[in-house]
Amino acid sequence: MIKNMLLPLLFFVLILPCTAQTAYQTPPKPIEDLVNAPQTPLVSVNNAGDWALLLERPSYPSIVEVAQPELRLAGMRINPANNGSSRGFSYNGLLFKSTDGKKEVRVEVLPQNPVIQNISWSPDGKQIAFTMTHPEGIALYTASIAEPRAKKLTAPVLNDTFWGNPYEWHPDNKRIMFMAVPADRGPAPVAPIAPEGPVIQENRGKVAPSRTYQDLLANAYDEALFDHYFLSEVMVADLNGNNNSLGVKGTIRSVSIAPGGGYFMVQSVNKPYSYLVPASRFPLDVAIHDLSGKLVKKVASLPLIEELPKGFGATWEGPRSFTWRADKPATLYWVEAQDGGDPAVEAAIRDRMYYLPAPFEGAARPGIELKLRYAGVTWGDDNMAIAYETWFNTRQAITSTFKPEDAKSKKVLFDRSYEDRYNDPGNFVTTDNQYGKNVLLMLNKGRKLLLTGQGASPEGNRPFIDEMDMRSMKAKRLWQSEAPYYESPVSIIDPAKGLVITRRESEEAVPNYFVRNLKNGNITPFTAFEDPYPGLRGVTKEVIQFEREDGLPLSGNLYLPAGYKKEDGPLPVFMWAYPREYKSMDAAGQISGSPHEFIRLSWGSPIYWVSRGYAVFDAVSMPIVGEGDEEPNDTFIEQVRMNARAAIKILEDMGVGDPMRIGVGGHSYGAFMTANLLAHTNLFAAGIARSGAYNRTLTPFGFQYEQRTYWESPEVYNNMSPFMHAEKVKTPILLIHGEADNNSGTFPIQSERYYNALKGHGATTRLVMLPHESHGYRAMESVLHMFWEMDNWLEEFVKNRKIEGASTK
Numbered sequence: 001m002i003k004n005m006l007l008p009l010l011f012f013v014l015i016l017p018c019t020a021q022t023a024y025q026t027p028p029k030p031i032e033d034l035v036n037a038p039q040t041p042l043v044s045v046n047n048a049g050d051w052a053l054l055l056e057r058p059s060y061p062s063i064v065e066v067a068q069p070e071l072r073l074a075g076m077r078i079n080p081a082n083n084g085s086s087r088g089f090s091y092n093g094l095l096f097k098s099t100d101g102k103k104e105v106r107v108e109v110l111p112q113n114p115v116i117q118n119i120s121w122s123p124d125g126k127q128i129a130f131t132m133t134h135p136e137g138i139a140l141y142t143a144s145i146a147e148p149r150a151k152k153l154t155a156p157v158l159n160d161t162f163w164g165n166p167y168e169w170h171p172d173n174k175r176i177m178f179m180a181v182p183a184d185r186g187p188a189p190v191a192p193i194a195p196e197g198p199v200i201q202e203n204r205g206k207v208a209p210s211r212t213y214q215d216l217l218a219n220a221y222d223e224a225l226f227d228h229y230f231l232s233e234v235m236v237a238d239l240n241g242n243n244n245s246l247g248v249k250g251t252i253r254s255v256s257i258a259p260g261g262g263y264f265m266v267q268s269v270n271k272p273y274s275y276l277v278p279a280s281r282f283p284l285d286v287a288i289h290d291l292s293g294k295l296v297k298k299v300a301s302l303p304l305i306e307e308l309p310k311g312f313g314a315t316w317e318g319p320r321s322f323t324w325r326a327d328k329p330a331t332l333y334w335v336e337a338q339d340g341g342d343p344a345v346e347a348a349i350r351d352r353m354y355y356l357p358a359p360f361e362g363a364a365r366p367g368i369e370l371k372l373r374y375a376g377v378t379w380g381d382d383n384m385a386i387a388y389e390t391w392f393n394t395r396q397a398i399t400s401t402f403k404p405e406d407a408k409s410k411k412v413l414f415d416r417s418y419e420d421r422y423n424d425p426g427n428f429v430t431t432d433n434q435y436g437k438n439v440l441l442m443l444n445k446g447r448k449l450l451l452t453g454q455g456a457s458p459e460g461n462r463p464f465i466d467e468m469d470m471r472s473m474k475a476k477r478l479w480q481s482e483a484p485y486y487e488s489p490v491s492i493i494d495p496a497k498g499l500v501i502t503r504r505e506s507e508e509a510v511p512n513y514f515v516r517n518l519k520n521g522n523i524t525p526f527t528a529f530e531d532p533y534p535g536l537r538g539v540t541k542e543v544i545q546f547e548r549e550d551g552l553p554l555s556g557n558l559y560l561p562a563g564y565k566k567e568d569g570p571l572p573v574f575m576w577a578y579p580r581e582y583k584s585m586d587a588a589g590q591i592s593g594s595p596h597e598f599i600r601l602s603w604g605s606p607i608y609w610v611s612r613g614y615a616v617f618d619a620v621s622m623p624i625v626g627e628g629d630e631e632p633n634d635t636f637i638e639q640v641r642m643n644a645r646a647a648i649k650i651l652e653d654m655g656v657g658d659p660m661r662i663g664v665g666g667h668s669y670g671a672f673m674t675a676n677l678l679a680h681t682n683l684f685a686a687g688i689a690r691s692g693a694y695n696r697t698l699t700p701f702g703f704q705y706e707q708r709t710y711w712e713s714p715e716v717y718n719n720m721s722p723f724m725h726a727e728k729v730k731t732p733i734l735l736i737h738g739e740a741d742n743n744s745g746t747f748p749i750q751s752e753r754y755y756n757a758l759k760g761h762g763a764t765t766r767l768v769m770l771p772h773e774s775h776g777y778r779a780m781e782s783v784l785h786m787f788w789e790m791d792n793w794l795e796e797f798v799k800n801r802k803i804e805g806a807s808t809k
Contacts, residue, residue, distance in 0.1 A: 024063070024782075024785045026785075026788060027791050028612065030608075030611035031611060034533060034536070034611065035608075035780075035784060036059065037532040037601070038059075038532050039056075039057035039058070040511070040529050040532055041055055041056045041093075041529070042055040042091075043490075044119070045099070046121045046126075047121065047125045047431070047436070048125045050125075051096055051098055052099055052526065053095070053097075053128060054094070054095040054097055054527070055091045055094065056093030058090070058091075060603070060778060060780035061779060061780065062779060062780055063779040065779070066779040067772045068081070070086040071229065072214075072215035072742070073222060073225055073229070074216065074273070074279035075214070075215050075277075075279055076161065076279065078161045078229060082133055082137050082138055083159050083181050084117075087774060090115045090133070091114075091117070092113065092114050092115075092116065093106075093107075094107035094119075094128070094143065097527070099501060099513075099515055107143045107148050107150055108148055108149050108150065109150050111134075116131070117130065117133065118130055118165050123169055124436070127143065128142065129141065129142050129169060130142075131158055131160065132152075137158070137181070138158040139154050139157070139158065140158055141153060142176075153176065153239070153243075154237055154243055157181050157183075158178055158179065158181075159179045159180055159230075159231075159232040160179075162230065168256065169257075169436070170257060171257070171260065171435045173436075176236070177234065177235070177257055177264060178235055179232040179235075180233055180235045181233075182249055188229070189225055189228055191221055195219070196220065201276070206307065209709060211744065211745075212698070212745050213276075214747070216276065216277070216278065217273055227251065230251045230269070230279075231251055232250070232252040233246075234246045234247075234248040234255055234266065236291075245293075246289070246293030247293040248266055250266070250268040250285075251268055252269075253279070254266075254267045258329060258330040259326055259327075259330070259433075259437045260329025260330050260435060262290065262291060262330055263288050264289055265286065265299075265322065265332065266285075266286075266287050267285070268287070269282045272304055274304055276306050277304075277305065281304065281306070282304060283302060284301075285300070286299040286319075288360055296360055297356075299332065299360070300319050302318060309340070309344065310344070311392070311707050312343070312707060313343030313393065314341055314342060315341040315373065317336075319334045319336050319354070320334060320337075324437075326379040326433065326437035326438060327379040327382075327437075328357065331355055332357075333354060333367070334353070335374040336352055338350060338351060338369070343392075348371070349369045349371065350370055350389075352368070352370065353374070366407055367404065368409070369410070370387065370389045371389065372390055372391040373391060373392075374388075374389055375388040375389050376388045379439050379440070380440035382403065382405055383403055384402075384470075385403075385440070386400070386401055386440065387399070387401075387402055395418055395582075396416075397414070397415075397416055397417070397418040398412055398414070399425075400412050401413055413425075413473065417583070419582055419583065419584065419588075420584075420587050421456035421587070422457060422458075422590055424454065424456060425451055426455075426464065428440055428441075447471060448469055448470065449467075450465060450492060451466040452466075452489045454488075456592065458545075458591055459483075460592075461486070461592070461593060463480070463481045463487060463489060464477060464478075464480040464481070465478045465479045465480075465489055465500065465518070478518055484507070485506045485509070486504070486594040486598075487503065487504040487505075489501070490503055490513065497517070498518035499517055500515075500516050501514070502514050502516050505598040506598065507596060510529050510531050510532075512525050512529055513526055533599065536562075536599055536610070536611065537562065538563060539599065539611075541597075541599060542557075542558045543558075544557075544558045544654075545591065546649070548643055549645070549646065550642065552589050552625070553590075555592075555621050556575075556577075556618065556620035557593060558616070558651075559616040560656060561610050561613055564656075566654075566656060569658075570651075570656060570658040571614060571615040571657060572794075573614060573615045573616075573663065573798075574606050574609045574614045574615075574617070574663050574665065574798070575616075575617040575620055575662060575684075576616070576617070576618045576620065576670070577620040577664070578622065578668075579673045580623060581632040581704070582623050582624070582632065583625070583632075584625070584627055593619060603777055603786075604667055609794065612791065613799070614794070614798075621643060621647075622673060623643065624636055632705070633720060636676070637676060640676060640677060644681060644683055648662060648683055660685065661685050661798050662685055662798070663685055663686045663688065663793075663798040664678075664683075664686075665689065667690045668743065669692070670689075671691060671694075672693055674688065674692070675687070675722035678731045679725040679726070679729050682731070685731070685798045685801045686732045686794065686798050686801075687731060687733040687734070688790055688794075689734070689751075690735075690737070691738060691741055691746050691751075691775055692746060692750065692751065693747075694721060694751070695724070695750060695753060696710070696718075699745045726754070726757035729761070731764075732796075733763065733764070735751045735755055735767045735768065737750070737752075738770050738773030738777060739771050739773060740772055741774055742774050748769065751767060751769070755767040764797075768785075768789050770782045
């Protein structure tokens, strides 16, 4: 009797899915070697264009570094040990290099394994400032081209918990203003042994939709921690290391010096805090002080913003976007909504600009009116500035010129769809003025401006430099990148002589920096970076153009292994994509990228598998189009299915891809796409979905570019949720997610619950949760293990697939 009872129990144990923590693994050597390739330095050119700073980068940090203590407060993540961001990027070496290629000076006397961040040139372009993170805090340093030894200006007292740079150069090039941890801050709050009571939220009949946010305050202890770690005081350091407090203290979000140097603006967060929205929407005070720290003007006190009207064009009533005019010594400007901040309200004017010049007395002066939502300004002088405005619902973008002192002077330069890359006129070139601030580069007394852009075209991106006559409003092309190179302008050194700095590369040539003479075509390199990926030599890249069944043009980057020939037969394929929404078929069908770019790798790239004998089809077009009153997501499933069918067909027609051995994958919204493709097609041999969201009822007030709520369009949310169709998934799917994902909507529970739904219906699936990793993965161990998981999945279910009745339906 007992023996017979044990049989069902034993059977039950054997069919349980495997759940365990395992050691980090390493992928095959070709992939590991590519991951360990040296990082090419980044390059920053000073305003004069005569010197560049090469920023040397370390490899991926270890999991020990990534696993350091972290506080997640009000939408931000900080390291409590050093009062800085816990997830920032850093550099480990600095090198000055003249752009004529003749001089090279290394910044010396840095500690072993330095953690360098927040690098900026001085206004005169002769020196740099940067922060150095030490175990106990963050210190401010400088170095100059003339004296390249790193000079420590402060103790490790900088407070870099808020976003943005924790310091700013004074325009005199002799002082730096910074945010510091107050000397009297005291010890951090201690967590209570037991809570004082429940956490309560209440709403009394007010319509208050809220999108999903991560890392919000959750209780009184979190509030106390926020008060402690985000408290700062404003200080000034001179280049001799003398530090002085200006007596301005608070939960300071940002400090900004007026271009003329006589004032500074402080934006400080105040209570009441919120458990529903991040710190960017907490109450805010905006005040102006003089350089002694004396309060000159309290400009605004903004309330807590927990409720906004629905839609991507929504904003709050009252002033916002407080900024100094770059062309004036001390004029503050901001914008205010004229439609209540509600995009559903019909309004001829959406926003209006306001000015408040020194000495900041009296009422603000109204400026230009904006038909759409404010999107920025490029200042020039009293006779010219450029205003930008956009509207999400129609994808409209308007660029206008205006005289800052004349509110009625606004004239439209460009009125276009910002989705239309082929007709993008580019961006106006700027230069530094006498205050060291970016303003329009104006030629011939403002009669001509320069524009640079990507130059998107059916042949791929071809960056350009245009000269625009502001009287005729016509542009003349001065230069454009030509095959077989992809070359983009970085800095205009001398417009009169036609000298520019460009970054040039090709399929075989590593990106390097050049001085180009537009008049005679001569180019002179000043960097000589070497190929970091010898393992990819011989790999071919081709931009493939094809059509889906409704005639919409699509494209993708096809990478084939070194030495591969079509007569060798079709290859297993790894396809990688990310869906994007469009309001027009014309824009959706436009080509992006360039066939002449050098192959670049990052932790998120699928290109590694070309070294494993796969054809890699990367950046495959996955447009979702909703023209006119139609919404793209109404036909999301049908459109991704058409896109996928077309991509598979072109590979089969070319004879390079085996349609029975194609794996599909994506990250974030690409993971969402992958799960939907496996639920609604039988096109693929396997899928890999990283850090995705699979149940849209968990993001009920909108997701991605979906503005409708779940209650307005439940059928859209349900149809688009792979979780709701888990029973249909018969294709093996690998799920990977960071345990500490902080991206809005892609909570780790999304993958956990989706995995449970899949295994509950007998799917072949595997869930990998990466400790301490956020939406992007950082630790070397995590990245290598992720590649090991992906490689095993592709080898078993794609390359060596056992075909059992697969189809291309």
